[in-house]
Amino acid sequence: MTATLVSRAGTAVRPAPSLPRRHPVRATALFVVLGVGLVLLTVYAAGRGQLAIPAHEVWGSILHRIGLDRGTLPTHPQGDNTLWQVRFPRIALAIVVGAALSTAGALMQGVFGNPLAEPSVVGVSTGAAFAAAIVIVFQIQLIGSWTVALFAFVGGLVTTLLVYALSRADGRTEVVTLVLTGIAVNAVCAAGLALMIFLGDTQEREQIVFWQLGSLNGSRWQHVGVVAPLVVVGLAGAMLMARRLDVLALGDRAARHVGIDVERLRLVAIVLVALLTAAAVSFAGIIAFVGLVVPHLIRMLVGPGHRVLVPASALAGAVLLLLADLIARTAMTGADLPIGMLTSLVGGPFFFWLLRRTRRTAGGWA
Amino acid sequence: MDGRDPVTLRLTHVSAALGGHQILHDVTLEIVPGELVALVGPNGAGKTTLLSVMAGDIEPTDGEAVLDGTRLRGWKVAALARERAVLPQEQRLAFGFRVVDVVRMGRAPWARLPEEDLDDVVVADSMERTDVLTLAERSFPTLSGGEKARTSFSRVLAQQTPLVLLDEPTAALDIRHQEQVLAQARRLAADGHAVVAVLHDLTVAAAHADRICVLANGRLHADGAPRDVITPEILAEVYGHPVDVIDHASRLVVLPHLITHTEESSCAPVLS
Numbered sequence: 087m088t089a090t091l092v093s094r095a096g097t098a099v100r101p102a103p104s105l106p107r108r109h110p111v112r113a114t115a116l117f118v119v120l121g122v123g124l125v126l127l128t129v130y131a132a133g134r135g136q137l138a139i140p141a142h143e144v145w146g147s148i149l150h151r152i153g154l155d156r157g158t159l160p161t162h163p164q165g166d167n168t169l170w171q172v173r174f175p176r177i178a179l180a181i182v183v184g185a186a187l188s189t190a191g192a193l194m195q196g197v198f199g200n201p202l203a204e205p206s207v208v209g210v211s212t213g214a215a216f217a218a219a220i221v222i223v224f225q226i227q228l229i230g231s232w233t234v235a236l237f238a239f240v241g242g243l244v245t246t247l248l249v250y251a252l253s254r255a256d257g258r259t260e261v262v263t264l265v266l267t268g269i270a271v272n273a274v275c276a277a278g279l280a281l282m283i284f285l286g287d288t289q290e291r292e293q294i295v296f297w298q299l300g301s302l303n304g305s306r307w308q309h310v311g312v313v314a315p316l317v318v319v320g321l322a323g324a325m326l327m328a329r330r331l332d333v334l335a336l337g338d339r340a341a342r343h344v345g346i347d348v349e350r351l352r353l354v355a356i357v358l359v360a361l362l363t364a365a366a367v368s369f370a371g372i373i374a375f376v377g378l379v380v381p382h383l384i385r386m387l388v389g390p391g392h393r394v395l396v397p398a399s400a401l402a403g404a405v406l407l408l409l410a411d412l413i414a415r416t417a418m419t420g421a422d423l424p425i426g427m428l429t430s431l432v433g434g435p436f437f438f439w440l441l442r443r444t445r446r447t448a449g450g451w452a
Numbered sequence: 453m454d455g456r457d458p459v460t461l462r463l464t465h466v467s468a469a470l471g472g473h474q475i476l477h478d479v480t481l482e483i484v485p486g487e488l489v490a491l492v493g494p495n496g497a498g499k500t501t502l503l504s505v506m507a508g509d510i511e512p513t514d515g516e517a518v519l520d521g522t523r524l525r526g527w528k529v530a531a532l533a534r535e536r537a538v539l540p541q542e543q544r545l546a547f548g549f550r551v552v553d554v555v556r557m558g559r560a561p562w563a564r565l566p567e568e569d570l571d572d573v574v575v576a577d578s579m580e581r582t583d584v585l586t587l588a589e590r591s592f593p594t595l596s597g598g599e600k601a602r603t604s605f606s607r608v609l610a611q612q613t614p615l616v617l618l619d620e621p622t623a624a625l626d627i628r629h630q631e632q633v634l635a636q637a638r639r640l641a642a643d644g645h646a647v648v649a650v651l652h653d654l655t656v657a658a659a660h661a662d663r664i665c666v667l668a669n670g671r672l673h674a675d676g677a678p679r680d681v682i683t684p685e686i687l688a689e690v691y692g693h694p695v696d697v698i699d700h701a702s703r704l705v706v707l708p709h710l711i712t713h714t715e716e717s718s719c720a721p722v723l724s
Binding site for chain 2: 333336337
């Protein structure tokens with residue numbers, strides 16, 4: 087033991103060769119660009135719609151709300167109302183839902199050690215949606231507007247655990263097993279969802295279908311009030327486990343060898359994924375592939391380290407979903423396109439590309 | 453001596469099973485500081501399983517494995533990671549971390565402890581010792597097999613544990629890096645660490661190990677200094693194939709007999 091201590095100290099005395107520097111500049115630049123982008127996009131998006139409001143009037147309205155009497159208020163009589171009753175709640179929901187989906191994707195990929203893991207791909211979103219549809223059809227009222235979120239959380243948790251248990255072998259999750267498990271889980275949950283649509287009356291059906299397509303139409307501050315705290319908790323939890331998630335890339339066994347309590351870490355991460363997915367699904371419905379595309383792009387820019395990946399993904403997810411929602415509601419005059427349709431339109435081909443790439447780099451379907 | 457058990461790792465009558473199959477039978481073995489112990493034996497003899505028992509990955513079905521006076525199963529994951537490091541046979545990584553990040557992962561057990569301050573120094577030193585400093589910025593999945601193995605070995609060094617377990621550390625390495633890795637393993641032992649390495653090449657094992665344990669069919673067949681264990685009689689029996697053991701410049705060289713079609717039946721081991 088003494089000899090060991092000598093060697094430990096001995097290492098410190100040797101003249102140390104210098105390590106390559108980390109790249110804080112790159113990460114910082116990314117955060118600045120995303121942050122500025124989010125603010126500008128918020129102002130721009132708030133001004134767009136049936137009632138156009140110039141950007142400086144949007145600024146003026148925001149400044150007045152936070153108690154600064156500067157800038158011009160919207161000149162249109164309904165301007166201020168439109169902004170604060172319709173547009174800002176919707177923008178805020180887009181931001182928190184985008185952050186939730188991307189964080190859930192980054193977490194899930196870290197836990198599965200697989201860049202293709204994503205709540206909608208593996209069926210967690212559908213599971214959460216199915217559970218939420220039950221609330222709608224049977225008009226369950228346990229805890230007011232939180233009831234949907236609660237059921238979505240339980241549904242998401244059960245499906246995540248299920249996918250995890252089914253697709254794991256020898257401490258690893260292989261690409262093929264994960265994707266095929268996702269198909270099976272998606273099928274079963276979709277059947278449950280179909281049953282709910284069958285059982286529901288016209289109005290409930292409409293609500294469920296609308297929600298299956300994914301949309302931020304009709305967002306209210308009340309919704310933001312439910313989703314935002316969940317996202318904050320999920321994001322904070324993800325940040326706390328960021329360093330340990332890095333080590334999980336070594337695989338279960340090696341991660342345990344360097345002192346990571348793999349089982350506990352994974353369980354907490356799965357609960358967080360379910361929480362974030364439920365938060366996103368509760369009021370916005372199924373918005374697929376955001377959690378797949380965003381963390382992947384961030385990894386290409388700043389590497390896979392979770393301490394940067396998680397917050398950058400959350401921010402980029404917020405920007406992306408805000409942009410997608412802006413397109414959804416302004417692309418066709420008088421029509422509010424389902425945002426889930428848009429993200430799938432882009433995400434589907436991206437998923438395919440990623441699949442091919444993973445297959446090539448992994449040297450087959452390992 | 454401070455009254456502590458001088459033995460780092462003590463296995464007593466250990467049996468172990470994998471997937472319902474009994475792999476190890478009644479293995480009794482002591483690993484002490486300052487020694488490089490080579491585990492050798494034919495395919496399927498149970499070398500990797502024995503290493504897994506030593507690492508605490510597999511619980512013995514019978515007997516006990518005790519590290520520093522505490523049964524392995526009683527150790528907390530993090531505390532255990534400050535006592536023993538493991539170099540796995542396969543090198544996998546789910547994402548494209550840089551080599552320096554991978555080596556840094558070896559410092560995970562020291563997070564939030566005073567030793568954390570040494571992280572940069574230790575990581576740089578470990579990378580220099582395994583000749584991977586020039587690869588520092590490379591993405592791990594793009595490395596060759598040998599480069600991956602050296603990076604992982606570097607990670608194991610960075611962990612700075614009294615017990616170091618290496619599963620075929622030289623399997624993917626060229627001669628220069630093989631000698632380099634084994635020299636580092638010997639240096640660890642000389643510095644007072646206890647080092648156990650699964651090795652395939654008997655000549656390499658004889659050249660570097662202080663002690664060689666020969667496993668056959670899940671049992672410890674021989675355990676001793678290289679000159680006592682690397683003999684034609686023992687090896688022929690264990691491997692089921694005749695060999696010559698040559699003393700060359702005071703080093704042992706193991707030469708398997710060639711299988712020829714004419715003399716398939718004669719296989720008497722000869723010591724030249």
